[in-house]
Amino acid sequence: MEPSTKDRILSSWQDSLHRHGFRVTRPRQQVMEIITSSTTALTPQEIYQKSLEEEKFPGIASIYRTLEMLEKLGLIQQIHQPGGCHGIWPTFEGHNHYLICRDCGQMKVIEGNEDITGYISRIEDQTGYRVDDHWLQFFGTCSDCLD
Amino acid sequence: MEPSTKDRILSSWQDSLHRHGFRVTRPRQQVMEIITSSTTALTPQEIYQKSLEEEKFPGIASIYRTLEMLEKLGLIQQIHQPGGCHGIWPTFEGHNHYLICRDCGQMKVIEGNEDITGYISRIEDQTGYRVDDHWLQFFGTCSDCLD
DNA sequence: TCCTTATTGATAATAATTATCATTATCAGT
């Protein structure tokens, strides 16, 4: 049976932990499982709440420690959302743009290969800034919530 | 003498408070003054710290209350920043994009009249989402920090 | 299986935000 996208991510994350000398512990696995299973960006507290549904769950401190580690490894990032603050979301290759449903929070990642270099050049000329990165997020309603 | 941009903003903010039945008090004036004078997006705590430099300063609770009011009136918004969370920034007419210096935090507002509607249409077709808003922020180095 | 030590859980400490309530000050109506 083909490994699912989620399984491939989880497996690559475990490899990354090993490569960097981090142990793959039960609490860490639980946090990674929750993050990669979610269709919405979750806050640390939301991740903790979800973990409570399991038989054995991590302490809140381990949630924060795991998130800190995953972020340092570049495996997750904070996505900023309207009317609140950031939720955790996996990092993918290349530059990405994000699409968020206002109703259900469902997130979609879009490969950010759209050409806005012309726009960036004009901004640099106008302002004297040197631009090296950008965030582009779209908000709207997903097909499920449109019904 | 011509009123400065800042004075015009402050005056329109005071009008807005009056129109909505809010009183223009000293603590509120101090908070509005600090926000409109800043070249960087400030957190509530940073605004409080700046207010402490004045002879008479607001209690921390009034800072939060004022920010809540200004946000409800649509006069300010939260700008999300890399490696931290949001800072407060005035809202301007129309759709805007933001340019933030990583070094000094200096912000520039760009009229977001650049045409990305084609991009949005393609995203809607690909994903089935209906997109009604977007955030676009650029990060880089301002001309002062480039020297 | 054993041993080293990274990691955990429990909890204390810190920081940020919100709620409470008696006192103060804005401003509409004289």
Added chain:
DNA sequence: ACTGATAATGATAATTATTATCAATAAGGA
């Protein structure tokens, strides 16, 4: 300008979120 109704404040308690501490535990190489 004065006055009164009450919105707003300041002080602080309560709540919530995050970080630090440290003895006990468990991952994973030998």
